[in-house]
Amino acid sequence: MSTVADPTGFGFDPYDPELTEPAVWNRYRAAQNLGGAVRAPDRDGFWLVTSYDEVRTALRDPATFSSASGHRIPTDGSRRAIPIDFDPPLHTAYRALMAEALSPARVRALRPFLAEVVTRLVDDFAAAGGGDFVSAVALPLPLQVLTELVGFSGETVAQFRTLTEELWSRYVDVDPAESHRRLWELMRAELADHRARPRDDFLGSLLHAEIEGRPIREDEQVGILATFAVAGHETTMNAAATLAWLLVEHPEAQAALRADPTRARAFVEEMLRHRSPAQNFARRTTCPARVGGTAVAEGDAVLLSLAAANRDPERFPDPDRFDPDRDARGHLAFGWGIHQCIGAPLARTELVLLLEELAARPPLCAAGPPVWSSLQGGNHLGLTHLPLLFEEET
Amino acid sequence: MTDVEIDETACCGYGNCLVAAPEVFDLHTDTGIAFLRPGRPREVDRLAVREAAADCPARAITVRG
Numbered sequence A: 001m002s003t004v005a006d007p008t009g010f011g012f013d014p015y016d017p018e019l020t021e022p023a024v025w026n027r028y029r030a031a032q033n034l035g036g037a038v039r040a041p042d043r044d045g046f047w048l049v050t051s052y053d054e055v056r057t058a059l060r061d062p063a064t065f066s067s068a069s070g071h072r073i074p075t076d077g078s079r080r081a082i083p084i085d086f087d088p089p090l091h092t093a094y095r096a097l098m099a100e101a102l103s104p105a106r107v108r109a110l111r112p113f114l115a116e117v118v119t120r121l122v123d124d125f126a127a128a129g130g131g132d133f134v135s136a137v138a139l140p141l142p143l144q145v146l147t148e149l150v151g152f153s154g155e156t157v158a159q160f161r162t163l164t165e166e167l168w169s170r171y172v173d174v175d176p177a178e179s180h181r182r183l184w185e186l187m188r189a190e191l192a193d194h195r196a197r198p199r200d201d202f203l204g205s206l207l208h209a210e211i212e213g214r215p216i217r218e219d220e221q222v223g224i225l226a227t228f229a230v231a232g233h234e235t236t237m238n239a240a241a242t243l244a245w246l247l248v249e250h251p252e253a254q255a256a257l258r259a260d261p262t263r264a265r266a267f268v269e270e271m272l273r274h275r276s277p278a279q280n281f282a283r284r285t286t287c288p289a290r291v292g293g294t295a296v297a298e299g300d301a302v303l304l305s306l307a308a309a310n311r312d313p314e315r316f317p318d319p320d321r322f323d324p325d326r327d328a329r330g331h332l333a334f335g336w337g338i339h340q341c342i343g344a345p346l347a348r349t350e351l352v353l354l355l356e357e358l359a360a361r362p363p364l365c366a367a368g369p370p371v372w373s374s375l376q377g378g379n380h381l382g383l384t385h386l387p388l389l390f391e392e393e394t
Numbered sequence B: 001m002t003d004v005e006i007d008e009t010a011c012c013g014y015g016n017c018l019v020a021a022p023e024v025f026d027l028h029t030d031t032g033i034a035f036l037r038p039g040r041p042r043e044v045d046r047l048a049v050r051e052a053a054a055d056c057p058a059r060a061i062t063v064r065g
């Protein structure tokens, strides 16, 4: 990686494989030390924004900081995802439609199912004598939830992981147009199957949905399903594995949680702040703007680093310290404002249930070295391999 | 007098309102839905509740007056 020279030439390629645990945090801190917004020349050039106040201000102002050119660098507007890569009013219509599947009432109704899935996965993991927590628990959890939440078949969700991994490869040389096509084909097959055998689930309701008073188009249905497929599993998988890793890294925090499982909620929030699973989201300016005292021209790309903002010492004292007892409220791990994650109530419930389940078992410990990914798609940080086991009770 | 209403069916428990106006809003621990603290809002909360309403991703907060 290049060394820091001045605020106009800070190298930050979101797809750099070296941006992983723990180097990525040093990189964010180095950017922060240069100011709220620094110019990165990489990938057609963009402003990297790392201060809490500046990131939140931009998220609050979608009229100036548009999502319509995409949430990834470079903001070339290709392959726009629904609803995240749209501005109002279309964004509002898409979001309302999708939010039905994820409302707090819906999540409350799903709770018994979620608890059952969590218990079964952890039971199987314990019965197997431990193993790779990512493939045994963190990945199957959100995939199984997607079958219930959306109405995907088990065979369909089984293909999400491979297809998603291939999608990210776009940003490191391989062209994944092919995997994109396969994902869309898979979604079309699900729609056809639901047309042939109508069911009372979200997929079924999507067949007859309306957008701004007209029938929804098939490409929109496919786009919405593809978002659930990718956004619905990647983030939760990374969050779940990170939670388990933190338990092992911080035995004192694990002991405190085991003694008092009501701490699970605060533990999850501090994980989201300290190791935000979805780290960087792009916007494009629709007019000249000021970010962190810097003049940003109309049409410039900005990369809002939620992960760096959540470690801004101006907002969270001693930010690099993982402290489940701190007040993590106001963290930006789910974003802020009109695009704020509609999966947050679901993700929070899944993660709290998982943590409570783990805390009810014998102590969890490492069974080998963990492997971290680099930022996937310039955004997602997580573990690809996490060998763990429950200690033998004596 | 400032009057605040929370649409409980729209609220998604994001808690943004708590960050903007911690004296006015709180979340039910069981449902995760926002509610107004007793005796709130007061006149001093005027600006803070407006910020809370603007920050609510679910547009669940209405402010009058």
Ligand code: HEM
Pocket: A067, A071, A082, A083, A084, A085, A095, A098, A227, A228, A231, A232, A233, A235, A236, A239, A276, A277, A278, A281, A282, A306, A332, A333, A334, A335, A336, A338, A339, A340, A341, A342, A343, A344, A346, A347
């Ligand atoms: C811990 C888990 C999760 C994290 C950290 C996370 C993070 C985020 C963030 C930061 C955003 C805002 C992006 C922006 O401002 O451009 C977002 C949006 C979104 N998330 Fe999540 N997410 C999680 C789980 C989920 C789940 C489980 C689902 C669906 C089942 C989901 C679906 C969405 C959708 C559809 C949007 C776009 C909302 C919009 O544009 O209005 N997320 N998420």
Ligand code: SF4
Pocket: B006, B010, B011, B012, B013, B014, B015, B016, B017, B018, B025, B033, B034, B055, B056, B057, B058, B059, B060, B061
């Ligand atoms: S900000 Fe809105 S959605 Fe979030 S808790 Fe407050 S009222 Fe509910």
